[in-house]
Amino acid sequence: MWTAFRKALALILSGDRELGNILLVTARMSLSSSLIALLIGVPIGLWLGSCRFRGRQALVVVNRTLMGMPPVVCGLLLYMLFSGVGPFGRLRLLFTVEIMILAQVLLITPLVAGSLETYVSGIAQPVRETAKGLGLGAGKTFLLLANECVYPIFSTYLLAFARAIAEVGAVSMVGGAIAWKTNVMTTAIMQYTNRGDFSLGIALGLILMAVSLLVNILVSLLQRRLSR
Template sequence: MPTFAQAWALVHGGDALLWSTVTRSIAVSGSATALACLLGLPLGAWLGVVRFAGRGALVTLLDGLLAVPSVVVGLLVYLLLSRSGPLGFLGWLFSFPAMVLAQTLLVLPVVVNLARRAVEQAERDHGEQLQVLGAGAGWRALLLAWDERHVLLSAALLAFSRAVAEVGAVMVVGGNIEGYTRVMTTAIALETSKGDLPLALALGLVLLLVVVGLHALAALALRWARGGVRPWPQREPA
């Protein structure tokens, strides 16, 4: 079909508008994922080893936040950053930082929950031994998180794929401004409504490759952690 041929020509030909949008999407989602991991991995690891009153309610809340629609997160961030909001003085609305903040809040529960589950299981398996050796909750969280690092890498990859594929939050707080806050998902929605199907399809193809590739890497990381695959070929001893 001509539309598919035109879309492939845009991807293969290095169309400037296409690849600037792709680069911006990766920058926004990468920054958000990095911030979410910086905050969420330590919190998830800590929750995996500690026991306190109200922990069950907190874990239930974090599980529930996984289902929050991205457009709701975008609305909350919009209210925070609007002129009358508590963070309005920052002047971030309809900017790169606003999109990063929205996506950080969106994927933070993903990182926290996956890290907590991995470390919690490791705590059941090895926590008693570490306690006998005198390791407190903080040290156990750190050691067990390192032991489950491949699972945590998988969590980071899944969080990035969740961020880069969402449309609601960045549309609300970014405004979809061409050359400034337009990312792959918002560009696909706009170009489809305008009837520019080759560009929309080309962006969709790149987005699909990114998301599928990240899920494949996450699955590979989990298999590696379980000893089912080697990261590189091993030479047989002479």
């Protein structure tokens, strides 16, 4: 175990090119998918949390169900849709980083929307009541409500990023874990472990944790600065 750790550190310090490529693909996929999910999920969460309309509760239940969707099911669905015989086969997206991002977005957006919906439903009523009492219109009230969500939006982003960077089921199905193309840290860890190459597996694991820590620190600093 200790030897594997030593080898892993040496590999990180050596600037291995394959390792660098895996890191880049992982960063591209996780950052893109978490940001896209945030852009889609935040307005949905604000809408579900603040508006009262017929069918709202049904949509909340659907979203909460999607929050628990197994990644392999998501991967399988996309695989069927984008394979050669599937309706979107001619787009030739299977085994590309783009479809991996799409899979991640489908998995993460309900988490973002659900997290925001829970927060917003707790504050929507007093915000609306106070805004109405000041004679403010619907647009301004919505902007004020969105402004109240700055802190939870950052926390939600961390949740989204953590899910994106640690996910393996869907991305391995639609990405195929092709070396130098779609191999990301989680799929590579599985590959190297299956091959008995624990050093590279541990090296990737260490980097995965370090990247996660770095993003957490950066987002938390930004969150603290904006929440002051």
